[in-house]
Amino acid sequence: MNSIINDLELDENLKKQAEELAVEYRFESWEHVDQVLYAYAKIKGFVWRLQNTYYRADGDISKKVFECSHSGMPRMRKSNNPNKTRNTTSSRVGCTCYINICWPKYDSNPCVTTFESNHKNHNLNIITANNHNEINDPDSDAFWLLEKLEIQQKDDPGMFIAKKIHQGRLFHIFWMDSNQQDLYQRYYDVIVTDNTSRTNRYQMALCFFVGVDNRNHTRIFAQALLSDETSSSYVWVLEQLLKANNGILPTVLLSDADTGLDAAIKNFLPNVKHVHCIFHIRQNLDRHVQRSLGENYTEFLSKFYSVRNSLNETLFNIRWEQLIELFPCANDYLMGTLDKIKES
Ligand SMILES: [Zn+2]
Structure with missing residues (x-):
């Protein structure tokens, strides 16, 4: 779910809509889907996880599947230190709650096609319903990611990590290890940036800065996870890129035609030659x-x-x-x- 939605107080209208959620329920838009589902989960006391998104040939979304964050079987996660395995309980306990929402091309609205509303193997808890990327929750993926990066930083003290926390939740994170900083500072002349757009379960954008080294090899210079792709979020990422590299600007920056990124580069890096990738x-x-x-x-x-x-x-x-x-x-x-x- 989009983190911004989590900050919304549930208004009465949204509560009413959430209570009507059932097969054949029709939404106004994908954004409305997120709002109603968020309200539904908040009332019931669980968290949705986006299980999959399907696209039509024209690039529009045709279907989304959400499941309870307790569905699936536990994953094994080990820390870098083999003697230290995290002894937390996994949130994946095989719950069966899920919902399919389809928006066929011929239809004017997205609509619920399947809804399994029963939960299995866990309690519903209104207090913990917001914790899925709560940085202080040892069972959240955000906690795990930060822990992993901090362990890496102990071996590599020059590693740069920047995070933006919003109401206890991980909103954005950017990192560059010393080797990446070294590469960027040598080959900053032409940098390519691109995102995988919200294909993960938190609908976060994975953003890369990539360049080419003296052996003509493609190298990843920096990476970030962003909660949204607005121009202010891109400004934040570009700020971190400069902070990590003593303010060294790329000479040429190649990107896709993302309007948020276009605006961020224009305002924040007016002297960088910005071109769109063919x-x-x-x-x-x-x-x-x-x-x-x-x-x-x-x-x-x-x-x-x-x-x-x-x-x-x-x-x-x-x-x-x-x-x-x-x-x-x-x-x-x-x-x-x-x-x-x-x-x-
Ligand atoms: Zn469940």
Whole structure:
């Protein structure tokens, strides 16, 4: 569940909606799903875990499966010290509560398709219902991650760890070991940053900073887990990157076309040359203009790449105008989105 939602006081309306949760319950949006499910769990005294997210070919979410955080079987976790195994009780005790929510393409709302509301092998507890990434709860993954990083930091005192805690919960975390700092400080000229977007059970974004070393090997310079992908969260990550590396700025920063990151770089690192990665631009073309262009899409792509490969700005602008004239169906996206960022 999104941490921000956890800060909301449950209003009466949301409580009422949570009490109506059942098969065929219809939500307004995925955000509304999170709100109602959060309210339901808070009232009952447990925590949901996002078990899986399914996507349609157009990139939109078609289905989400949530399960009680007590479902599944215990995982073995050992600390780096073989004599010290964590003697905490796992929260995974084989509970069977889960809910499927589907949003088929032909439907206007997400809807509950399966709901197993009975819990097994654990008590419902209203007080502990918020603890799944509570940093002081020894059974939470957040506690475990911090413990693991702190053990690593003892062997590597130069390791940089920054965390943002919000109401006792891990909101963001960023870390770079000394070797990564050394690599960044040598090869900071071109840095690529990318996220895996909320594919884990806490719906946190895993953010990487990657570069290439003198042997042409791709190296991970830094990593972070973020509770959201807003521009202020990206500013926080960029601040940590600079703090860990004596303020050394990347010369060129490549990213996907994430609007939050775009805004953060523009405001926080105005002197860094920021460019969008062609791989992501191409992915977005598939998503936004392939359907409207139909069989003309292949021809469009070949013309698009010839614009991209222009050797000077004048030629680029001429070809860009021609592309817009030739493919009016793609105009909305080309003019509305890409035109604003074509410099990059
Ligand atoms: Zn349960």
